[in-house]
Amino acid sequence: MIRLTKQADYGIVLMTYLARIPNRHFAAPELATETRLPLPTVSKILKLLAREGLLESHRGAKGGYSLVRPPDRISVADMISVLDGPIAFTECIEDAPGVCSQESICQLRGNWQLINQAVRLALEGISLSELNHPLDIPLVQLGVPGDQADPRSLDH
Amino acid sequence: MIRLTKQADYGIVLMTYLARIPNRHFAAPELATETRLPLPTVSKILKLLAREGLLESHRGAKGGYSLVRPPDRISVADMISVLDGPIAFTECIEDAPGVCSQESICQLRGNWQLINQAVRLALEGISLSELNHPLDIPLVQLGVPGDQADPRSLDH
DNA sequence: TCAAACAGGACCAGGTTGGTCCTGTTTCGG
DNA sequence: CCGAAACAGGACCAACCTGGTCCTGTTTGA
Numbered sequence: 093m094i095r096l097t098k099q100a101d102y103g104i105v106l107m108t109y110l111a112r113i114p115n116r117h118f119a120a121p122e123l124a125t126e127t128r129l130p131l132p133t134v135s136k137i138l139k140l141l142a143r144e145g146l147l148e149s150h151r152g153a154k155g156g157y158s159l160v161r162p163p164d165r166i167s168v169a170d171m172i173s174v175l176d177g178p179i180a181f182t183e184c185i186e187d188a189p190g191v192c193s194q195e196s197i198c199q200l201r202g203n204w205q206l207i208n209q210a211v212r213l214a215l216e217g218i219s220l221s222e223l224n225h226p227l228d229i230p231l232v233q234l235g236v237p238g239d240q241a242d243p244r245s246l247d248h
Numbered sequence: 249m250i251r252l253t254k255q256a257d258y259g260i261v262l263m264t265y266l267a268r269i270p271n272r273h274f275a276a277p278e279l280a281t282e283t284r285l286p287l288p289t290v291s292k293i294l295k296l297l298a299r300e301g302l303l304e305s306h307r308g309a310k311g312g313y314s315l316v317r318p319p320d321r322i323s324v325a326d327m328i329s330v331l332d333g334p335i336a337f338t339e340c341i342e343d344a345p346g347v348c349s350q351e352s353i354c355q356l357r358g359n360w361q362l363i364n365q366a367v368r369l370a371l372e373g374i375s376l377s378e379l380n381h382p383l384d385i386p387l388v389q390l391g392v393p394g395d396q397a398d399p400r401s402l403d404h
Numbered sequence: 405t406c407a408a409a410c411a412g413g414a415c416c417a418g419g420t421t422g423g424t425c426c427t428g429t430t431t432c433g434g
Numbered sequence: 435c436c437g438a439a440a441c442a443g444g445a446c447c448a449a450c451c452t453g454g455t456c457c458t459g460t461t462t463g464a
Contacts, residue, residue: 094332097421151430153433156440203378214367215367288456299411305411309407
């Protein structure tokens with residue numbers, strides 16, 4: 093189905109919310125009520141984001157979470173990597189030989205890399221701050237190759 | 249985990265194999281032995297690809313499958329759409345209101361579209377024939393935004 | 405006429421995800 | 435100095451989806 097997991101989905105929603113006021117910190121219960129997501133889930137995701145270094149946590153009463161760097165320096169790729177693991181459509185990852193049973197006969201290694209890389213680059217091109225101001229993103233940054241009409245992209 | 253399903257994975261492998269000799273047609277058993285994938289699975293996937301219009305099937309003895317159009321006019325996006333459903337990282341798809349329970353409060357609709365679109369464009373930019381000749385693909389087509397160094401893409 | 409190959413389902417086991425809960429530990433405020 | 439609010443880090447389980455097989459037609463070349 094090629095979906096993000098809900099964990100990543102919710103995580104990006106939460107990050108986007110935090111990015112509105114980058115320097116404030118927000119407690120998990122507050123974010124849960126604001127986003128109307130269940131608290132245990134929100135809490136779990138925030139903990140993960142903190143552990144992985146995208147959020148800073150402040151313990152104790154009046155604690156909470158805040159962004160660890162400015163939102164324009166956090167990419168969608170960063171968040172998805174943390175929440176859903178490395179961005180790779182297939183198991184053919186360069187530094188993991190032996191994962192793919194077809195390895196010896198598969199002629200496609202380099203090609204999968206290409207696909208993976210294309211997706212990764214596309215996602216690295218969108219920053220958290222741009223998610224809050226979607227209109228600012230130039231199309232070229234989204235991976236639109238020039239203005240050459242592409243005969244391949246049919247309807248879906 | 250953001251993986252393609254194995255169905256899509258295998259499907260692309262099979263399509264790539266077919267694309268080597270675009271006009272020939274290949275029987276499922278032949279493809280199964282060539283790719284060393286189990287026949288029932290290969291058969292299932294080929295049937296799907298045929299039903300969805302990416303392959304042409306020839307029934308009867310000496311039957312088989314062949315590409316329905318030249319490999320440079322079949323994009324990776326085409327194949328993934330058929331094998332794994334529409335390319336959308338999240339359920340926020342434009343013509344499906346009501347799917348997302350957060351709809352009324354979610355400020356992100358437009359933004360998810362952006363992410364989905366970026367991925368879709370990246371995958372539309374790679375054709376089946378390029379998968380067989382990976383070196384031919386210019387980087388810009390992969391979505392690399394000019395040569396502006398991107399400070400967001402840190403290590404992973 | 406037979407065998408090879410496609411068509412279209414039904415079917416099931418296993419793994420992953422989504423979500424909850426529980427037991428610490430830290431820290432602010434009164 | 436104490437208690438409540440919040441974070442930390444797991445364990446845990448149900449539900450769903452995927453991966454894969456198999457079976458019964460139908461078509462067609464030799």
